[in-house]
Amino acid sequence: QQQVKQSPQSLIVQKGGISIINCAYENTAFDYFPWYQQFPGKGPALLIAIRPDVSEKKEGRFTISFNKSAKQFSLHIMDSQPGDSATYFCAASRTSYDKVIFGPGTSLSVIP
Amino acid sequence: KAGVTQTPRYLIKTRGQQVTLSCSPISGHRSVSWYQQTPGQGLQFLFEYFSETQRNKGNFPGRFSGRQFSNSRSEMNVSTLELGDSALYLCASSLGNIQYFGAGTRLSVL
Numbered sequence: 640q641q642q643v644k645q646s647p648q649s650l651i652v653q654k655g656g657i658s659i660i661n662c663a664y665e666n667t668a669f670d671y672f673p674w675y676q677q678f679p680g681k682g683p684a685l686l687i688a689i690r691p692d693v694s695e696k697k698e699g700r701f702t703i704s705f706n707k708s709a710k711q712f713s714l715h716i717m718d719s720q721p722g723d724s725a726t727y728f729c730a731a732s733r734t735s736y737d738k739v740i741f742g743p744g745t746s747l748s749v750i751p
Numbered sequence: 752k753a754g755v756t757q758t759p760r761y762l763i764k765t766r767g768q769q770v771t772l773s774c775s776p777i778s779g780h781r782s783v784s785w786y787q788q789t790p791g792q793g794l795q796f797l798f799e800y801f802s803e804t805q806r807n808k809g810n811f812p813g814r815f816s817g818r819q820f821s822n823s824r825s826e827m828n829v830s831t832l833e834l835g836d837s838a839l840y841l842c843a844s845s846l847g848n849i850q851y852f853g854a855g856t857r858l859s860v861l
Contacts, residue, residue, distance in 0.1 A: 671848045682755070682841050682852030683794070728794060732848060738784070738807040739850060743793035 641666060643731050645742030652749050658716040660745045662729035665710065669731040673739070674703065674714050677726045686727070687714075719749045752777055755844050755853035763859045769830040772856045776823050776844030782806070783825040784850065785817060788839040797840075800825055832860045 644663045652658045662672075670691055675683035689696045689703045689712065696703045702715045716723055729742040756775040764770050776783050784807075785797040796809040800819035817827045823844070829836055837860045843850040 673848065673850075675850075675852075680854065682843070682854050683850075684852065685849055688848070738796050738799055738809070739848070740796070741786075741794040 641740055643729060643740050643742040645729050645745060647745060648743070649746040650748070652719045652747065654719065654721060654749055654751050656719050656749075658719045658723065658747055658749070659713060660727055660729070660747070661711065661713045662742050663709075663711045664731050666731070666733070667710070668733045669740075670734070671732045672703070672705065672712050673730050674701075675728045675730060675741075677728065677744075683728055716747075719747075721749045721751055723747060724749050755842055755851055757840075757842050757853035757856050759856060760854065761857045761859075763861060764832050765861050766832055766834060768832050769828065770832060770858060772827045772829075772840055772842075772858075774825045774827070774842030774844075774853060776825070776842075777846075777851055780844035780846055780851070781823055782845045783819055783823065784843045784845065785825070785827050786841040786843065787811075788841055788855070789837075794841070797827065829858075834860050836860050 673688035674686045676686045677683040687698050687701050689705050691707050700717045705712045727745045730739050732739045758773045782801045784799040787795045798817050799807040803819045814830045819825045839855045839857050841855045843852045
């Protein structure tokens with residue numbers, strides 16, 4: 640119930656293409672869904688986040704799509720660039736004071 | 752504002768030893784969480800401290816412990832180290848739901 644599933648484990652995309660990472664959860668009490676980006680040698684950094692009352696959120700080339708009934712959410716990276724090559728983690732939490740549960744991560748490589 | 756600072760960045764220990772890792776949160780953040788990151792297991796939640804009290808705990812054995820001081824700085828201790836404890840240990844300070852991570856401490860157990 641506390642688990643967040645994430646796929647694919649790794650992804651290779653051509654420069655300019657669309658990268659799509661999918662996540663699923665079971666606990667309907669989750670109400671905050673962030674995505675984190677991690678570069679080698681660095682800690683994860685918040686990329687974008689969404690709450691269940693919104694079906695889509697866009698920030699620049701990054702978009703989160705949220706399907707509450709299916710308990711799924713996904714990250715789309717438009718016009719992917721080599722600088723986007725990193726590990727991406729989806730996550731979920733119940734309240735501001737609850738622990739954040741992370742997905743296992745997706746290693747994205749954007750090739751020129 | 753300075754970010755989350757973790758020290759040391761790298762540590763090499765042998766089995767059976769103990770280790771203490773340190774985390775200084777962003778000024779004004781009262782919540783500090785610790786995670787273990789390994790290639791096979793991703794980010795595993797260890798525990799969270801808020802105002803010197805453990806508020807949440809993950810599913811790690813009692814060898815893993817932590818504490819938080821009145822200035823919000825936190826330490827994590829691992830006793831009787833095992834080879835499987837080799838990992839990147841990340842600390843995050845938070846304001847509400849948003850977590851800000853440090854660069855981590857890379858622990859190698861030989």
